[in-house]
Amino acid sequence: MKNPPAELCKLRKAIEDEFKVHPETKQDYITLAQKINGKLKTLGGRGEYNKAESISEETIYKVWEYRKNNEAVVSPKTLGILARSIDYLSWGDFIEKYKLKSNEIPESFTPELIETVSAFFNPELIDVPRIKKDEEVHIGWSPYKYAILKCIGEYEFTIIEEKNMCNKNGFTFLTTGFHLSPEKKEFSFPDIIFEPFYDDLEDEHWTLSDLTTIPKKYYL
Structure with a gap:
């Protein structure tokens, strides 16, 4: 056949x-x-x-x-x-x-199973300072929710492929690292936070010790 x-x-x-x-x-x-x-x-x-x-x-x-x-x-x-x-x-x-x-999350993926599968990817293990220009980084849970990032400079990345992320192809940002959002989504994988390059921006009040304080604009 x-x-x-x-x-x-x-x-x-x-x-x-x-x-x-x-x-x-x-x-x-x-x-x-x-x-x-x-x-x-x-x-x-x-x-x-x-x-x-x-x-x-x-x-x-x-x-x-x-x-x-x-x-x-x-x-x-x-x-x-x-x-x-x-x-x-x-x-x-x-x-x-x-x-x-x-590419959809199968119906058999219960919230408990999604939580278990989510644990297999830890964005905090991505060593951003060691990533060289033009290198690609896969982040997330392909094919359900993920992004492929291309390093375009020191600490600078652009999304070249994504599925179900908060930002789309072409989005460019500076970051020193990545974290999982603490916000639970019953039938979806968690959002991924990119750590702001500067932690002393005026009029922004957040702390990495409490990821719930991170503004949504830093959600990948």
């Missing part, structure tokens, strides 16, 4: 879950084809002849690799029909939504 395996496997599982058929026998595949075609019929006609789409049992065998030594390529048209059977606009629409979901 030459289609992207992760995306195709995801499509197959989504279809199995939708129609409540997890095929093991030949009859299971026939039942699955019947249910898919029943759904496609309810969607009405498409194309030049305004005819309802359908899928053959043989195609189901091919997509689900029921036949041995199956090297056939599944066509984009077939993938589109299958995607529409579970209410996506097209195969491309399914792919885009699959990519988005793959």
Whole structure:
């Protein structure tokens, strides 16, 4: 099978879950084809002849690799029909939504588990003074919440890639170190604080001994 395996496997599982058929026998595949075609019929006609789409049992065998030594390529048209059977606009629409979901925090991530996983990354271990110009620093919990920083000068960084951070690509700042925000978020990883380069700025009253006093503008 030459289609992207992760995306195709995801499509197959989504279809199995939708129609409540997890095929093991030949009859299971026939039942699955019947249910898919029943759904496609309810969607009405498409194309030049305004005819309802359908899928053959043989195609189901091919997509689900029921036949041995199956090297056939599944066509984009077939993938589109299958995607529409579970209410996506097209195969491309399914792919885009699959990519988005793959970057979301899984539902199985309970607040307790997020807290445990968060502990695997300690930003205070990043030795900022030793980072050289043009070096990149990965910070956070990829692919859920993270940033890739590029050092552009002494103690100076810019964000070149990010996901779910407070600031976006191109944000540039000076810092001497990083910390985790003490603020708890039930279904999200914590924010990351960049330590202000100057600790004696006028009209700012905060202290590193109490991170709750750090202004939000220092949240990465």
